Structures are given as C-alpha cells and as structure tokens.
Amino acid sequence: MLAAEPSVEVFLTLGLVILTLLSLNLLALTLIRWLMPKRALESRELAEAELPEVLVQLPLYNEGELVERILRATMALDWPIDRLQVQVLDDSTDGSLALSQRAVAAARHQGLRVELLHRTQRTAFKAGALAEGLARSAAPYVAIFDADFAPPQEFLRQTVGVLSAATDMAYVQARWDHVNRDESLLTRVQARLLDSHFRVEQEARWRLGLPVPFNGTCGLWRRAAIEDAGGWEGDTLTEDLDLSLRARLRGWRSGYLLDLKVPGVLPVSARAWRVQQFRWTKGFVQCFMKLMPRIWRSPELPIWQRLLISFQIGQPLAFVVGAACLLLGLPFMAGAAVAGETIGAVAVVASILGFAAPIIFLTSAGTGGGPRRTAAEVMGALALTSGLLLSNARGGLEALLGYRTEFVRTPKTRDSGRSARLRWSNGFIELAAGLALLGFVLWEQPFAVIYLAMLIGGLVGVGAMQVLDGVAPIRPVWLRR
Template identity: 75%
Template structure:
C-alpha cells in the first residue's frame, strides 16, 4: 500500500512539475512580448515588370458557398494578372463542388489563369492537396488561404516583398483577424485566444528570433524552401507546423508581420470549436513525437531554442497531464492519502503559475471593449479551455499511441450533422465528468471546489453548450466584413 501511495505521489509530482514548466514558458513569452523592443523587417519594392510569379492555393473541403467570396478577394489583390496563378484545391464530397466549378469556369473564361483540382482520394488530406497543386506549377512563391479568409489587396506586395528582401526566409506569416468576433460569447473568447497567440506568442517568438510556426493559412512560402524541407507531408494533423519546423531545421528562417491582418470566420458552435481544438492538439503532439529527435540533433538551432521549440510543440500535452493530475489527486481529496511537504510546495507553485501565466498572456492581447469585457473574455477563455480537458487529453493520448484519424475541417456555421468525435455524444461526456467531479468533491472535501472551480465550470459549460447547440436551428455564421 505504501509503495502504491509513493508511486501515485511521484507521478503526481512529476506531472505538476511539467505543468509548471509549461506555464513558466508561457509567462516568459508574455514578458518577452512586453519588454523586448519591436523588430524591424526589410521589404523590397520591385517594379511591376520585376515582380515574380505567385501561385495562390485555395484548399477547400465542402465549402463551396465560400468560393466566390475568396476568389473575389484574390482577384482584388494588387498584383499583375499575368504573374498570378490560382488553384482551387477542392476535395469536396458534397454538392459544393459544383459551385467551385462554376466560379472557376467564369474566371477562366475571363482570361484568368485558374484551375480546379479535385481529388477523389483525399490522400494526406490538406497536405496532399497542396502538394498535388504545387506539382502543377513552377511559380517561385506560393500564397495559401483557407476559404473563410479575405486577404487585403496589398497582401502580396508586403509578404512577397519581405521574402525578396530576405532570401534565407522560407515563408512569411501574417496575423488573423475575425469577421464574426462579436457574434456571441464563444466567438469573442476564441478571438481573445487567437489574438493572444498572434499578438503575444508569435510576436514574442519573432522578437526573440525563435522559429515562427506557419499557421496553415494567410502566409506566403518560397517554393525552394518547401522542396528543400521535403515537401508537404500528411502524417500529422498539423501539416503547417510540421513543414515550418522541418524548414527551420534545414536552415531556413521565417518572418511575422503583426500589422498585416487577414480577417476570417470563427466557429459559432461549441462542438465545431471542440473538433478544431482536438485536431490542433493531436497534430501538435504528433509533431512533438515526429520532430523532437531531429530538433535536438540539428545544428541549426542553439540549445535554448531547441528547448523553447520543444516546449512549444509539447504544450498541448498539458491537457493530458492536467487530467492525470485530477485523477491522481482524487485520493488526496478523499483523505485516503496525505500529500508530503514536497508535493504540497510543488502544487502551490504549479497552481500559481497556472493562473498567473495564462491570465497575463490573455490580458496582454488587448483591452478592447473595456476592463469589464476583457475580464469576461479572459475568464471565459480559462473556463472554456478547461472544458476541453477530456477531448484534448484524448487527442494527446491518441497521438502518443500512434492512433490515426482523418483531417476534419472545422465547420464555421452552426450545423446539426457536422463532424463529431467518434463515440462521443455531443456534450454528455463533459457534462457527466463535470457533475461527477463536483459531486465527488462536495461529498469528500467541499473546500476543494474552490481549487477545482475552473475545471468543473469548464466541463459543465462546454457540455451544456454542446447540448444547446444540438437544439438550436442550423444557420450560417455572420461572415460580412
């Protein structure tokens, strides 16, 4: 019995230590963003006659209703038409493919260099579509946009100009904005989370000289870098992170343009958001397993950067570790085990960092709407992210076990028959776990409710919101600029 107690305490202590390290890393990035000076970026401004050819790739899957809008935005780009090649990479399996064909045919008849690529076999999913399109072009630069984003007219001038000025850069990543930020509380919370990622984390990495991960859309790649890094690969669910890190390990660098924003659409339903976060979490952990040995063996990165990159791609494991801490902590809540002095101190430090780091990180993203709205969004982000504990922990565990799942596009509209995590009834798992944890704590140690309030509230909130989503009528998200 004593051996079992020691084992539980050891694993709980190790889990809390790792969680504390993840939180400390987030706090360091927040401080770097706050204290380090802005970094300048050189940009070339070649004449129109010297501008290079650019391939614009638009990967779609069952999103035909967005194709006309994204093509209108592409046609409005300030770039010579004879230097612009457009590919609509539509692997749709619903009726939306006809909309893509119609839109592409209309532009083709008007003299635009555009083609539609439709694959019956979705091998490697988005990565496979991008690779298939790249093989049909010789353009030296490649811009990539998901269908729900609207690039501004000067997008190529600024991004390609930066790549021309820095020949050792593989790509330039720009910042996402949000067309439907104010649609509901969920979209405001998502916007806060993404603003923190781009405005704090990405900007901090840029100022520190750390590798800038590609976010899958709203960026321009140098074709030579894609090929040198081994091309697009579909063995992870985050092909964007995978390729960007492989390019860095080959010696390529990247740039981040914070003040060049590209507005897109946020998911309006909790279930769609959960599907998206599951994919991102699992994909990051897959990259962690795939690339960690290469990162530490590479001469392209100094050791401190290897450590920072390892923490970056391993960060989503915090969900799996967090769930482990809750399970391992149940005997202590019930009074069956008593925490030693070391565990108590580590738990205090990890908990302090676990609150201080994300609150600072989320708050630094901005205070638009005033202090009250900012506090609401920050608290909401903490609660709802905690509500993803079960789903994201499962994603991390599946990645560690090598279990493969398909790439599921995130639906932006509220739908009643969209992608659902296999075997997980919408919201019932989170709701049941939240109620079970609440009941256990109230029976065994009511004071512990304070410590677990955010997790319990998150599970109950995410569970209830998904159940409400099922009962609300299907509708399209507000996507007007």
C-alpha cells in the first residue's frame, strides 16, 4: 500500500467538506422550521366589483390525456367568468393536439373564455410558451398550472387577496398535494421528498424571510413583476427558479401559502422520475452558474441571504461532488492508497451528517402514516435518491460545462412500444454500475459494503425498476379511475 497522492487527498477532502456543508444546510433548514414562529400572510378581501381580471395559463406538451381534467378544474374556480381568461399553451408533437382542440371547444361552449395556442417551434420550451401567451393578454395577474395539477375552487380568492394586500410581492406559491401518493412505494417516496421540500424547506425559507422559489406551477404572479424582472427566459431548464430569483434581485418579495394545497399527479415510473430529477438538477445548476455573480453583487440582499441562496441553488451539486468523491475514493477502498488522519476525520464527519441530516429533514415532513410507514418512506427516499447519482451527476456536469439540452417533460404514464426499449437501456446503466460497484467492493474491501449499501442498493433498485417499466407497461391507477 502507498500513501495517496497529495492532490488526490486535497480534492477528496475538499469534496467531503462541500458535502458536509450541504448536509448542514439541510439540518439548518430543519431547525429553522422547528424553532422559528409561524409567519402569516396578510390578505385583502375584495368586493365582487373589485375583482381583477386573471389570466390562467395551462402549459402542455404531449399530455393530451390530462387536458380535460385541468380544464374542468379551471372552470370550477370561484371567480367571475367575465374576468377569467384561460390559455391552453399546447406545444404537443405526438398528435394529442386534437384532444386539446376538442377540450377547448367544449369549454368555450360552456362559456369559458379560453384560447388554444399551439407553436410548431418550441423556442425556449415552456418559458417561450408562457411568454408568448402573456404577450396576448393584458391581465394584471397570471396563474400557472401544469396539466397534472387541479387547483381547488378557492385558489384565486386566496392568492389574489394576498397580492392585492402587498404591492411589492411578485408572486405567491401554494403547496403541492399528491393524488396518487399511495399507488406504489415509488410514489410514496416522491411524495415524502416533495413534502419535505414544501413543508420543511419552503416553509423554513418563508419564516426566515428568504425568497421562496416559484415551483413552476400552482402559483399566482403579478404581471408587473414578471415584466420588471425581464420576463420568462429559456436559457435554463428551471425557468421558474430563474425568474423568481431575478424578481428578488429587482426588489420584489414572494409569499408562501402552506395551507393552500393543489393536488397533482406524481410520475408512476422510475424512468419518468429520473427524467424529472435530471431536468431539475441540471436546471438548478444552470441557475447557479447564471445568477451567482448577480446574487453576490446585489445590494438588495444582505450577506447572510446571499450565502443561504447560494446553498439553495447549489444543493444539487451534491450529486457531482458525490460522484467525484466516489471515484477518488476507489483507490482507498482497493487498499492501493492509505488515507491520512485529516481525510479520515473529515470522511467520518461527512458520513455521519450525510445520513443524519437527510433523515431528520425527511422525517420532519410528517409521520401521519405511523412510524413503520414513515421509516420505509425515508429509507426508500435515501436509497432511490442515491440511485440517481449517475444521472443527476451528469445533469450537473453538463450544466457546469454549458452543454445545452432540450426541456423534456415528465411523463405521468407508462407507455409501451419504442419507449420501452429506451427504458431498458437507461435502466441497464444504473443496474450495471450498482452490480459492478458491489463486485469491486466485495473483491477489494468487503467491509465497505456496509458503508456503500445505500448507494449500491439505490443504483440496483433504480436500474431494476426502469427495466420493469419497460417490460410491464400499465396505465396508472389514477388515470384508470
């Protein structure tokens, strides 16, 4: 055995320190959620004659099965129909445009002021569709719902009241709920992860006075704030985070309504979830690269807010750093190099916090299903998120290198045919990597299997689920109903 190259030790130690800081960020948000008092949003009750015109934008892309559902929910909103304008922004290329045309015609027949906008060129993807629709309306408020969400009747009454009471507030974000939470372990894990984001992370930021990022759907924007911030831009895959932070840099505030729940549909296949997480990871890192210089130059933000926002948009870099640490750590696992005392101590701290912080964070989202169910969801979330290491690390690395890819929507159903073969190849990557890592560790350092069990199990699990998605396509329960 040889001493490790100094450069390897330095980079590995630096990577472990970064992972430790990102774990501390999760722990800090959890403590803030526990310790800081609740913060109420001021709201103004408007008389019927004062209710403003609202534009509701419904962006779709190859989601024809969902258009009728979202239009029914939109028509049920408690708002004067003469002050409600609806846009179905359908960029579909799979032939489902006909479903949108029929649904829009039926809604128009029932008195809804709705138009269908279809672009043959997806310039700037979702951001481009939203911008084009906004240019065709003069409404002072804009509500945005993805096709897989169904706003409750009171949504506009509550959110318009909030923006009417605070003229410096750009938007108000509602909380996501989950129609198909109990369909499978995968959907339960996703629900746990999203609940942690909305019930812990978003709520902590709101209580602390930090900007609460817009989540792309289930929010109401003030048109003036969109225009003042520079409008929708399609140079990142998370146009929602990009615009909300640019609005904050222009001095606009944001609001959060924890108790206003908007039910939506979770992806039912591992491949769909992987696609979604890749897009979110890459988009966050793109925003990190785009906005960090502006954030640290901004006179609008005190230093402590600049620091916490940096952790917020840089959190997905944990996948890139984690993958690098794994590669740098292989010589130590194989016994080809011996670590010094410093790197050993840092590795112990990073490992303890790397497990403890996410467990506390995820558990804080609630234990309504009982301790056994909660434990299964938390451990499942840790394992399956670990299984996204390769895919998300690639997304983060592409963003760091400036490599552009198109916006790929998150499919909510399992399709058969050609896409099934694609799932097989995608799943094989994680499956092969997990089994290869397992074989390497058993051969070189069997004791390390305990340390890497979560990662190995996650890679094998995510890979196997994608393979099963390809050979056993089904219609999800929520759609069959």
